[in-house]
Amino acid sequence: MNFPEDFLHYVWQFRSFDNNDLKTADGESLKIIHQGFLNKNAGPDFNNAKIQISGTIWAGNIEIHLKSSDWLKHNHQSDASYENVILHVVYENDAEIKRIDGSVLPVLELKNRIAADLILKYENLFLTLTDFPCSAQIQTVDKLIIDSFLSRTLIERFEKKTQAVIETLNELNGNWDETFYRFMARNFGFKVNALPFELFAKAIPQPIYSKHKDNAQQIEALVFGSAGFLNDKFKEEYPAKLKQEFEFLQKKYNIKPIEVSMWKFMRMRPQNFPTIRLAQFAALIIKANHMFSKIMEISGVVELRGLFENLPVNDYWKTHYHFKKDTVSVSTQIGKTSVDNILLNTVALFLFAYGKHTGTQFYISRAIRLLESLPPEENAITDKFNKAGVNMDNAFISQGILQLKKQYCDEKKCLSCNIGIKILKHA
Incomplete structure (x- = not known):
């Protein structure tokens, strides 16, 4: 196992695991009606999920860990905000977890349900030593997907720069x-x-x-x-x-x-x-x-x-x-x-x-x-993306590239990047 918890977030969010004959660790039948929505703030990892366990429908939150014992390491057992967790999704189930009221928390173990080639593909992407993780694969991604995500990163870049403008404006x-x-x-x-x-x-x-x-x-x-x-x-x-x-x-x-x-x-x-x-x-x-x-x-x-x-x-x-x-x-x-x-x-x-x-x-x-x-900027970063097959038609695209490199590639946030997600979906 050579991947972070974020990888399991991706696997759960896109149901990229074997969904056949799902059962909890206690052997109860499990059906995922809706996996919920990724929560980027404090609290459980996914909100507003809906599942069915042995015929009973449950609505609530999903918490994800590499190991079920991480629940204890993170002190969730004494945090009331985790009382509404209806399913604990883990790569490896190594401990029984109980809620504050003493009830056992249902667990879904994914260890044998994630394709080995998907894990390998993620490890190759995440552990690459090149200038940006997907330099060898980005040319396989549809230009529409790349341009769409660069539109988002461009806005992120200008919103961050706007903060400095407003600070001076207030002064x-x-x-x-x-x-x-x-x-x-x-x-x-x-x-x-x-x-x-x-x-x-x-x-x-x-x-x-x-x-x-x-x-x-x-x-x-x-x-x-x-x-x-x-x-x-x-x-x-x-x-x-x-x-x-x-x-x-x-x-x-x-x-x-x-x-x-x-x-x-x-x-x-x-x-x-x-x-x-x-x-x-x-x-x-x-x-x-x-x-x-x-x-x-x-x-x-x-x-x-x-x-x-x-x-x-x-x-x-x-x-x-x-x-x-x-x-x-x-x-x-x-x-x-x-x-x-x-x-x-x-x-x-x-x-x-x-x-x-x-x-x-x-x-x-x-x-x-x-x-x-405006024409695209020419610098060491844009040059590397050009060589990888990303066509830069204007400054809108090159500015998006600079933000992509700084906030996603350098930080190895491939699973928060639509380009990285698309590459993994090809697995």
């Missing part, structure tokens, strides 16, 4: 604009510089920009000054003017810049340097401050991409990738892949979170349509 007293601004800033850091971008956004709230929306240089000064890049002495006119502007604005708004040492430059292409990203971020604010209200109005992916294209980045950055460090030529616009990353991880998320929080299905549907319009 900011329900201000969706400011919440979006902070998440957008973090996204601009693209993992490596996500934290300093987030801290930078906290250092300078969005309403301050609004007071200087008609002055691009002051916006740029606020961005680079708050990010800690204007503490040096400059000979070039552009950074010197930014420094002068920021010294005034810093006193006016009591801005506390973050430590410039937090920004990471190592092993990055100049186009991805935080200085270039900050220049793009400043240009985005100049072009479209209060972005959240704008994304709520735009439905098409082309129009959404347009918000992040043709940004008015200062010409200084065409020949510099850092203050005091010039170069021949630097691309100052955000690449398409990076734009799609922002649409996926910030825009789609906020459409979903807003719809979920306000109970407005319209915005949830818009988030899903946006994901379906």
